[in-house]
Amino acid sequence: MNVYQTTAKTLKRQTYERITAQDDVSKLELMKDIDITSSSLNRVLDELLHEGWIVESGLGQSTGGRKPVLYRMNAHNRYIFGLDISRVYSVLGLYDLRMNTLYSHRWSMDERMTPEKLVEEVGQQIQQVLAERHMSRRRILGIGVGAVGPLDHETGMIHRPIYFNAKGWQQVPICRLLTERTELPALLDNGTNTALLGEHWAMREDDARHVLYVNAGMGIRSAYLSDGRLMRGAMDKEGAVGQMIVAAGGARLHDQGNYGALEAYASIQALEQQARQHSRMGLDGIAIRSESENHHVGSIDMLDWERITTALQQGDTTLQEMFHRSAGYMGIGLANLVNTLQPERVILGGALIQAAPGYYDTAVHVAQQQIYGEPATYPQFSRGYLQERAASVGAAVMVLERMDM
Known part of the structure; x- marks a missing residue:
């Protein structure tokens, strides 16, 4: 990918993220926040509209000339599954691009819930919900997974977490297993990180940049967001x-x-x-x-x-x-x-x-x-805003943030 293509993709992403942060945004408002020319912004908006990522939402207030066209994200352009794997229970949710919960299922993590059993249960639920909603897998961006660590988020591997009731939770290639079962790409991070991502998404209008998340359950886990990262x-x-x-x-x-x-x-x-x-x-x-x-x-x-x-x-x-x-x-x-x-x-x-x-x-x-x-x-x-839903919602946010537009 050359420099021009990289710049174009960056501007497209920045424009989309700015529109998602606030509904009903005008072109003038976008240009105040993004370093982009009017002609380039027109091309980006046309592309986002054509691909279905955004929609025109009406006209804004006139400042002396024609009323400006307003834009907002299209929440139903794609969907994401978020999976929270915890020691006490696991939750699978289906979310639109606004992170509205469209479906949720919860399992108790008892002595029967081995990795293989959970993956099969998740696969069956995904197959069922897609069939019930007449939804193609092409509409699904992927599965985000927030799990108990230690883990390797780059390789999608859960290492040796403690206090699980079921056997087998050692060296589990959870992303590979889920992809093989569901035919959907999967991303992994620890559950406190995804919970923090979910809560930060829910409070995005507050523009909080330094946020600490502490989860007290079977153990104590934490995550920290510094300057938004x-x-x-x-x-x-x-x-x-x-x-x-x-x-x-x-x-x-x-x-x-x-x-x-x-x-x-x-x-x-x-x-x-x-x-x-x-x-x-x-x-x-x-x-x-x-x-x-x-x-x-x-x-x-x-x-x-x-x-x-x-x-x-x-x-x-x-x-x-x-x-x-x-x-x-x-x-x-x-x-x-x-x-x-x-x-x-x-x-x-x-x-x-x-x-x-x-x-x-x-x-x-x-x-x-x-x-x-x-x-x-x-x-x-x-x-928090999301509380028990935070880890699964945040797992979906993780997929959204890494998607290739």
Whole structure:
């Protein structure tokens, strides 16, 4: 590709992205934001209109002459699948180019959900939804995958993630497997990166440039957007933030990792471990009940996350205290990250954040007490716009951002 072709493709992409950022944009507004001549812009707009990426949306206000033609993106020109592979559940969504959810399916990641099983389930769902909507595969840009790391986003390989219930989640060429099953191109990144991409897409009108995303689930994962770009290290260690020391010489999770690490206090694994230890010590019983039960469960091994959260919702005071302490440690970890990275926004997500009433508020309150600087400089905290949908939506955004126009 020569320099002229490269420049033309860049201008086309810039014009399209500017139109997608704000509906009903005039040619004059585009020229204010893009370094492009009027004749070149006319050619780019004609090409985008011809290929169906944009449509004319009406006429704007006159400034003395003819009313200007307005342009907006055509959300239904193409579609994208987004797949969130997590340790607790996985979600497949079909999205238009505005990231509106057209379809969604969720699987529990139990001991049966091997990589091969999940790929087959995804393939069946894609085949079914395309048939029901009379949609050709040519209309699909691809499948974006946000998954638990460690992984290699360039080769599409999931390496050796921990805490999966099913066997086989080691050295999984997930992109190749999905492409072979669905005949669609696939892209991979870690789930916190895609969740951050999704949330940033949802807040794009706010023009936030420095955003921290922290996911608290089976482990603690994080992603950071600096000046609008995802920050990556030499290796993909999205879970490394869980090894941040928040209590020197403190607890250790499953005899692995650092003593006093954040993950040992503020994760699903940590709270399950604490609840089981509490019961083994013969302290006050934790009232674990299921829908069909009206008694305390005697087996310590039955103190899993589902039963713990059920008991928490039923008002178990022992668990309330455990979750409150956990949120405090989460706040310490957040303060450390904010003091180091200095983001404008901090988004908290994950099953742990959503499970307990007050967990989010306590974590944010503790963090704000330990952030260096004046309150006016504190970042804005939130649970995000997309919340549980963030990783799958962001996986679709990843495909959109890398598409060849």
